[in-house]
Amino acid sequence: MNAPLNRTKRNLTIAKAMAEAIAEEMRRDPSVLVLGEDIGKLGGVFGNTRGLYEEFGAARVKDTPISETAFIGAAVGMACVGMKPVVELMFVDFFGVCMDAIYNLAAKNCYFSGGQSPVPMVLMTSVGGGYGDAGQHSQCLYGTFAHLPGLKVVVPSNAYDAKGLMLSAIRDPNPVVYMFHKALQGMGWLGTVKGAINDVPEDEYLVPIGKAAIARSGKDVTLVGLGATVHHALDAAAELAKDGVEAEVIDLRSLVPLDRETVLASVRKTGRLVVADDDYQSFGVSGEIIALASEAAFPQLKAAPRRVAFPDIPIPFSPALERPLLPDAAKIAAAARATLGKA
Amino acid sequence: MAVPVVVPQDLWEEDLPGIVSAWLFEDGDPVKEGDLIAELMVEKTSYDLTAPKAGRLKILVQPEVPFQRGDVVAQLE
C-alpha cells in the first residue's frame, strides 16, 4: 500500500543521523566541538561527521594525531572549562591505549570534585564485528564500559534513536559513551541492516537517556537486545509469530542508566526472558539483565532465562570461525522456544 | 510524467562502476524534491543521490547491482 504523497518521511542512515544531530547542536551551542581521528575532511571513517568540517571549519572539527591518550584527555580538559566536546574513539577496541582518560578522569572528576567539575562530553565509538576484521576491530565491549561508574552508555539501534540520543548525549552534563554498531551504520562497505535506516525528523527531538523502547509488543516471551541484536530479535519475533508465539522485543537503547522498569514490566508479563548480545557472554549485559529478572521478577518467571551472546573467546578472523558464533535470529528464536518448552 | 533519476556524470571522477548501498525509501514511496533517496558506493567511498523532483519513487536498480555514471537507477512518477 502506497503512502499518500503529502506524507513527510525522510529515511536516514545512522551515520547521517549522527552527523545531523551534531551539526544541529553545533549551530545551537558554540561550545560544542568535535575531535578525533579522520573526523574532519574525511567526515569520519564511519561517516558520522560528514559535512561538519565544511560547515564549521577546522577550529571546531579537529582532526587529531593518532594519540587517543592525549586527545581524549584533552577533551576532559575542554569539558572542565566549559566546552562540550564530542570526541571519537574510532574503534572501541582501541580503548586500551586511552582508558585512563576515560575511566579515571571523565568518569570520576564529577565525583572527586564533589560536583564542582562535571565532564560534559560525548565519547562516540564504533563497535561490532561480522565483517571479517578480527578481534582488534570487532568487539562490542558494552559490558566493559557499562561496568564503570560515572559513565553513561547508550547504544542506538536505528537512525531515529541515533539522532535523538546524540542530542541528549551532547546536552547531558555528564560523560556519555555513545556506542554505534558498524553493521547498522549505513556505510555500504560494511553492509547495512535495513531496519536501522528509518524516518528521522529534521526538527530537534530528544530520545531520553535511560529509557528503553519496546520495539515489538508481545505476551509470550521477552527478547532483550541492544544495537544489532535488536534487529536479530525482531527477525526472531517474526519467525516465532509464524508458530503463534508473540514475542516482545525490548531495545535497551541505554545501558547506563539501565531502564530496569521496562525490562521488568515485560518479564513480569511474559514470564520468559531471552537476552541477545553480541558482546562477550560472561560478566556482561546478558548476565546483568538475567540477574535483574532473577532478583526482581523471580516469582513471575516461568522458565529459566536464556542468553545468546558471543562466547568468551577473542573474535576470530575467518568467516568460517566468526559467523557461526555471532548471535542471529535463528539462535534467538531457538532460545525463545526453549523457554516455552518447545525446543 | 515520469522523470528519470540519473546518476550524475560528475558524481565521481574515475570510470568505475557504482552500486546502491541503500535505498532510503521503499519502492512506491512519495519523495520531495531534494530528498536524499539513496546512498551510492564506489569502491569504499559513499555518495548521496537526491531526488530531482517530487514524485513517487520507482526503483529500477536494486542494491548491489552495478551501474555506470549517467545510468538511470530510478524514476519519479
Added chain:
Amino acid sequence: MTPSQEQRRWMYRTMLLSRRFEEAIAAAYFEGKQPAFNMANGPIPGEMHLSNGQEPCAVGVCAHLDEGDFVTATHRPHHIAIAKGVDLKAMAAEIFGKQTGLSGGRGGHMHLFDAKVNFSCAGIIAEGMGPAVGAAAAFRQRGEKRVAVSFIGEGAANQGAFHEALNLAAVWQAPVVFVIEDNAWGISVAKKDSTSVTDNALRAAAYGMPGHRVTGNDPLKIFDVAGAAITRARAGQGPTLIEIETYRLEGHFIGDAEGYRAEGEVVGLKAKDPIAVLRQLLLQEGTIDVAADVRIQAEAQSAVAEAIAAARAAPFPAAQAAFEQVFA
C-alpha cells in the same frame, strides 16, 4: 624576569604556609599509626605524599597565574594547590575526609579539586597533561588569554601520555606550560636508571617547542623561566617544557624507609632547604626584616592551625553521601 618585592614576600609566605601545612598533616597522619603502621588507621588514612622541599616549583610558577588559569597537579599536590589559591580549610577538611572538604570526602589528598581557582590533581602519573592541553586549546579557541599549566614529576616523562600531550600541544599551539618537578626519584628508582637523557628539557626539541632546565631548586630562577614561558603562552606563541631540579625532603610517601637513598643524602638536602635559603636572601636584601619574618611565620602557623582544627571539628559525611555526585 625578576619578582618584585611583593612577589618575593608572597613566595616566601606561600612556601612557609605549604611547609607548615604539611608538617601538621604529617603529625595528624601518624596519629593512630604508631607503634603499628596501618595505613587505614588514624584521622588521615591512605597514602600521603608530601612535597616538602619542592615548594619553589609551586611558587615560582604560580606567581604568574591567576584564578582563571588552569592547573593540573600530581599525587604530590599540596604545595601547588596552596600556591594556586585553593581554599586551605576546605583542602584540610578533604584530607581528613570530612563533609566540609573540597569534595565532601570523596577525593582525599590525591584528588583535590577547587573549580573556583581552576585547580585539580590526580593520582595517575602524567594524567593531568591531556586535560591541560585541552583546557589550553579551549582558551585559545575562545580567544581568551588564560593559560594552562601541567605539573608532573620526572618519572612522568617516560609515560606515553607525556609524549602524546607534548605533541598535541605543539600541533595545536596550545597555551600550556608543562612543568617537570625533577626530584630525582620515581618512588625508589633513580632518574638515571629510568630515563635515557639526563635533562628532560631536551625532549622538547622532539616536539618543536622550547625546553628549559632550571637548576638549584631556586624560586627566583624558576620565576624567571616560568614567567617567560607563561608570557609566551599568553601571547599565543605556544607551549613550553620546563624541567626544574628540585628535591623531596621526605620519602615517596609517609612510611617510606628510603633505603634507596645514599647515606647522608637527606641530611645534605635539608642543609640547603629552599625556605631557609630564601629567608636568608630576603633578610639580606631587606625585602623583609626580622620582625616581618616573625609575623609571616606566625601567620602561616596560625592559618594552618585554624584549618587543621576546623577539619578535625568538622562532621564526617553521612554514609549515604557516597551515592551523590556520581553524575551531575
